Amino acid sequence: MTETLLVTGASGQLGRAVIHHLLDTLKVAPARVIATTRNPENLADLAARGVAIRTADFDDTASLTSAFKGADRVLIISTGELDLKNGKRLKQHETAVAAAKEAGVSHLLYTSMPNPEPVSPVLFAGDHYGTEQAIKASGIPYTIFRNGWYQENLFMSLPHAIASGHWYTSAADGRIAHGARDDMAAAIAAGLASGATDSATYTLTGPRAYTVAEIAALVTDVTGKPIEVVQLSDEALTEGLKAAGVPEGFAPIIVSFDTNTRSGRINMVTDAIETLSGKKPQSLKQFIEANKAALVG
Template sequence: MTETLLVTGASGQLGRGVIHYLLDAHKIPPGQIIATTRNPEGLADLAARGVVVRAADFSDAASLESAFKGADRVLIISTGDLDLKTGKRLKQHETAVAAAKKAGVAHLLYTSMPNPEPVSPVLFAGDHYGTEQAIKASGIPYTIFRNGWYQENLFMALPHAIASGQWYTSAGDGRIAHAARDDMAAAIAAGLASGSSESKTYTLTGPQAHTTAEIAALVSEVTGKKLDVIQLPDEALTEGVKAAGVPEEFARVIVSFDANTRSGRIAMVTDAIETLSGRKPQTLRAFLEANKAALAG
């Protein structure tokens, strides 16, 4: 009998990607896939394909317990509710883990981040570390995907940097192996569909780690536009991000990414995407070439 697979946050880009790979690459019968979201009407296209759509709110334990009922393998995609003062996201995730335990889920899967331990400079790393600990404490067999930074995250900085010719950063000579969101979705779907009951942790990265200067050189090659990297201290960069209209709390989160890169805690390169999905992940050059128009304006 085919296991029933559940994906939370199914209306998000990663969640949708995972479900499409389950349907199209792994040929999972749509009736064996449960997609949960706060707004089920937004998943009418998946429902039309036969996917079971259920309402689930991470702030409502009862809704999660009801949504998880009958699911064998549950993928918890980390929520976007960042609130560093209240720890809202960690509480949501802990509620979801408890609901999975009550619902009798046989295997939990979770999207974390690389090296989330308490020494991480990333300001929300504690959400992921705490969730990993809650999953392990639950006694449910698990698969943790420590997702590296998306290539798509570069859309936050590069268009403005390319337009001005200057890329302000505090990442120093730290390296980062950005990976395509679609490659991560393919790998996660493979893990969800695998039926494996072994507890494992995978770190998902792109195929090569680059410094900011190397990324800027690639950008210049692809777009034909000169891009100078200007290194700043964290506080100066924070002030610059705030001056661009970003609220202080989120500005500090953004700068903590650069501090994390500078520390070397996200410099790893793994073959986990290829191991899980059977395909080689997209290179950064390929991403830049595919998105040249959007990046360079």
């Protein structure tokens, strides 16, 4: 298999991890890998290993088309743009899909989220759903990875909960199977390098789904720090986050995660990570144990 594999957003955490797995886990020849970014200087280490580095700006159609030329399989990692009012991220993704078609890409891969359909409470779910629809409409064979919530996302809430002894949430008894970012990257890299030509959608999750109360109990077990879970309404949680200094535009996005959890739309557990990568995913307890010092502070 000599297909050329391209990864967008290669200077980000997920992009770098995917390329690491391509080169070091799967032993893909660097000459077959293209890494794109807005800031090529950030990827000097990959260039030194023989990876082709190209500039790609999701706000510039010409730069994307040029970057994608000669790439057989292109992984579009969703951008970090969360301009919900103007739909900027969806426009960026649609531009990338159009560029892939123009460049003659043979297989398109994309990092989405679980259950992004229009009924999703997650405020940016429409970006992912719209991108999935654009990919399907392009006629390019595709692989969609619906990435579950990262274990690393718990760094946003756990340190404060541990320090204060209180975890404020509106998730009720909803469950999430948090997965390690690196495990998802390994699965995505395997899918990118697989040469598979059929269209497929995979939902990537950790090995077990937990409620907030169960996560708190795990954290207490590992750290010895008791945490009281305080259930709030979405409105009260939003106001509390804003009072704690979370930007007014971002607080509703965070709360929408809890709304989504409470609704049961992210409680699935799949074996897709192990199926794709051949590796058992890290458990939540292993994540907490490995990051105990950082979480306790």
